[in-house]
Amino acid sequence: MKAFNFLTKRAFYINLIIAIALLIIIIEVAFLSLKGYTRHGEEIVVPNFVGLNCDSVLEHCKGDFNFVMLDSVYTQNLPEGSIFQQDPLPNSKVKKGRNLYYVKVSEAPEKVLMPNLKNLSLRQAMVLLRANGLKVSELEFVDHFARNAVVEQEYKGEVIEPGTELIKGSAIKLKVGYGRDDVRTHLPNLLTANKQDVKKLLHEASLNIGREYHMDEDGGQYKVYKMKPDYDIETLVELGSTVDVWYRSETNFDFNSYGRELHRKDSALAVMKKKKLDDNTIKYVADSFDYIIKNRRFLYDSVSREYDKNIAYTKDFFRHMYMYQEDEIDIDSVYQAAIQKREANKSKKSKNNLKPSLNSKFSITLFPFFLKQKITPKRNK
Numbered sequence: 553m554k555a556f557n558f559l560t561k562r563a564f565y566i567n568l569i570i571a572i573a574l575l576i577i578i579i580e581v582a583f584l585s586l587k588g589y590t591r592h593g594e595e596i597v598v599p600n601f602v603g604l605n606c607d608s609v610l611e612h613c614k615g616d617f618n619f620v621m622l623d624s625v626y627t628q629n630l631p632e633g634s635i636f637q638q639d640p641l642p643n644s645k646v647k648k649g650r651n652l653y654y655v656k657v658s659e660a661p662e663k664v665l666m667p668n669l670k671n672l673s674l675r676q677a678m679v680l681l682r683a684n685g686l687k688v689s690e691l692e693f694v695d696h697f698a699r700n701a702v703v704e705q706e707y708k709g710e711v712i713e714p715g716t717e718l719i720k721g722s723a724i725k726l727k728v729g730y731g732r733d734d735v736r737t738h739l740p741n742l743l744t745a746n747k748q749d750v751k752k753l754l755h756e757a758s759l760n761i762g763r764e765y766h767m768d769e770d771g772g773q774y775k776v777y778k779m780k781p782d783y784d785i786e787t788l789v790e791l792g793s794t795v796d797v798w799y800r801s802e803t804n805f806d807f808n809s810y811g812r813e814l815h816r817k818d819s820a821l822a823v824m825k826k827k828k829l830d831d832n833t834i835k836y837v838a839d840s841f842d843y844i845i846k847n848r849r850f851l852y853d854s855v856s857r858e859y860d861k862n863i864a865y866t867k868d869f870f871r872h873m874y875m876y877q878e879d880e881i882d883i884d885s886v887y888q889a890a891i892q893k894r895e896a897n898k899s900k901k902s903k904n905n906l907k908p909s910l911n912s913k914f915s916i917t918l919f920p921f922f923l924k925q926k927i928t929p930k931r932n933k
Contacts, residue, residue: 689723699731762794
């Protein structure tokens, strides 16, 4: 066919080869240009600029990054004019010339005026300090006829007069009247409280914070796991006393379960006291609660959860539970009977289609078990 005669001509193939060659050259040039534009393979590691002087960083590293300031903040932890925060983070790999956003430490902290706290009650003084952006660092109780009345206000070891300018967030030491009588105060329950609330709770009770211990190091939200002196609703301590606190992280520690166990203990003891049971029986039940709370792990991993689930069914628990008995008890027999009873309960279906929960501990399993077994604690002779 005449329409396809060009396929037999030599000129057609020469032109086709030239066109393919030009296309290959254009594609290669495009790839080389794109590689140069994107700086493929030219990655650099972002240094840690936090805490370094901003002007020095911009001068020495302006060829590597395009610095963009987002904001400025004030902090006492870093020098003025230094970099407070950066993005990308240190040790990130980026291409040369990328934007690096940073927050600078401002040179002018916010100032507030010191209020007059003299002759105010401790509670009023704390409210006024918070309203002015200040806080209490420590309480010192001195000889004064008015209990909990502010006698003196100090900042960094020196008396500070009302109207003095201070950096917002500064901590003020208050000297407070002890009163004429030997007055004591109730110990507040700090267990499961957030770390940021601990000082406030202690100061409101006319107490100071002592040593602080962090059991975890993951930097999560910390809550109180333990305190010394131990909390008891009837415990009274001297005004100005210190309370040591142990913290754990919510990330690792199951504070919901821990709080429920503490609440069950308090509820059970309150019922027993209301019924006017003897002190030995109350102490016996309290010690048994404490044994469970102390030996549970309250962690989130499956191994710890299974361990906590079975802690009420260990020989150590039954040995502890019967330590107040006057008669000799065959711990092995009691332990085996409890295990058999637990297995039998597992196979039954309740009317509400619920199974006995081992996680409920004393409220379902242990506290009724004490009553059903008719345990008779030893009497003090």
